[in-house]
Amino acid sequence: MQTKLTLNDGNVIPQFGLGLYQLPEGTETQNIVKTALELGYRHLDTAHAYQNETSVGQAIQDSEISNSEIWITSKLWPSDYEQAPEAIERMLKRLKVEQIDLLLLHQQVGNYRKAWIALENAVKEGKVKSIGISNFDGERLVDLFNFADIKPSVIQVETHPYHQQVELREFLKPYGTKIESWYPLGHGDKNLLEEKIFKKMAKKYNKTVAQIILRWHIQEGIIVFPRSTQKEHLAENINIFDFELSCSEIKEIRKLNKKQPYFTMTYEEQEKNFLSWKLED
Template identity: 50%
Template sequence: MESITLNSGARMPQLGIGVYQVRSADCGPALASAFAAGYRSVDTANAYLNERAVGEAIRNSGLPREDVFLTSKLWPPNYPYEKAVAAIDGTLRRLATDYVDLLLLHQQYGDYNGAWRAMEEAVEAGKVRALGVSNFDERRFTDLTDHASIVPAVNQVECHPYHQQRELKEFLRSFGTVLEAWYPLGHADRRLLTEPLFAELARKHGKSPVQVILRWHIQEGNIAIPRSTNPSHIAANIDIFDFVLAPEEVASIGALDKGKPFFQMPDLLGRILLPAARINFDKRQR
């Protein structure tokens, strides 16, 4: 497994497993398969409503807590400072851990500056090891850093060969912030996975198109968190560290960039998230 040193000094595996839309009942078997295959990074969130199951899976794995890089995220209803303080403790309680390795702001809506202040205090208290954001554009990222003492270690956004986020990556580089890719496989979009280029490279390297795409992420310096509950897919996704794409092959994949996401984040969430801010996700998980 290859890893990246974050601007916090923490080492984070470049490949992890995500549990977005994974039911609590399925988290245990999926993460057991992941740990057996060699994964040591898990990405969850308040809004996924499966933190408790993730924490249980980590404990059942028998792995030392320090061997698992654990990420969670705060949801905008808990962004005001006082709620964020309580939400962080709620996440730790559900995960049954003394700390999380990385805590993210899930969206760029609401009082994210207030939440960030609570997150910085959590770092000082030893409850969180590193901080980051998810789905932040350049304008709101700049606003956050203008008010922050700790610069985000990662920005977790949609990224795949059809949406490579080159401008955002260049912007983040000046902050020492790493891009972390959700939808690293384009949400398994058939058009992407059946691109002739990936079939060609898969034949050449004795791999699958999915493995070629994940290897591309690694060589691009991205962190990737593909989601799966299928044991064979989980094992295959991590089997990408025994081959290297040549520079011209990486360049060919770069030419596939369409600059268009599958998930239209700003338009959709601008209408839905803020009216839903009254929902207390912590209460739903007690």
């Protein structure tokens, strides 16, 4: 049975879902979402920057599953921050919903304070259920938490066995903020996927290495949504709820932490690249 987590605002979020990064607008994405929903996926992670929200919304509308059973996470891009209320209205229309389950600020550049106020207002107006951030770190992370009246329910960051975000998780504990992982399988790093302990566990539980790593995220209390376009991989990824890693195995995986991110863009590079990127609605 799939697991769920209770956020610091009381809302309950499916812990496992489908990442929709780099999936194109159109029939292909609609079919992938349709297949995922048929396989039991109930959490979809999209963003304005992914440019596929319309397809996601259409696939949900075409399914026979109630909107109330599907959790949608989306994100505002920095070019949305100055006019965030209007951007949220457009997002609701693209997704064909009356309320977004979780809305994140996608990057830590731009006027994120102004955008956060808009997110808080959207919660009060019932347009958004939960709010959070993505890719914030350092002084901007601390500033946002100090500034916010409604503390982030979620932060989405790169997280995997080589980069376990131990310090961040300690920082978040007093706030009850959950981590959502992107690059949960280490960006496909061969070294990670061929670690001996993963192969040993995979053999023991009759699972793949990817399933072992995804299961580790689940047991660490991390929200995870691997990306896949193939039905067999979609089915494989979600098949992680019929076994449990032991405490000693979890500890062994924790020893792999190298604080090694694959995304290494500096804040200055983020400002230069992300602030100049204007998105179409």
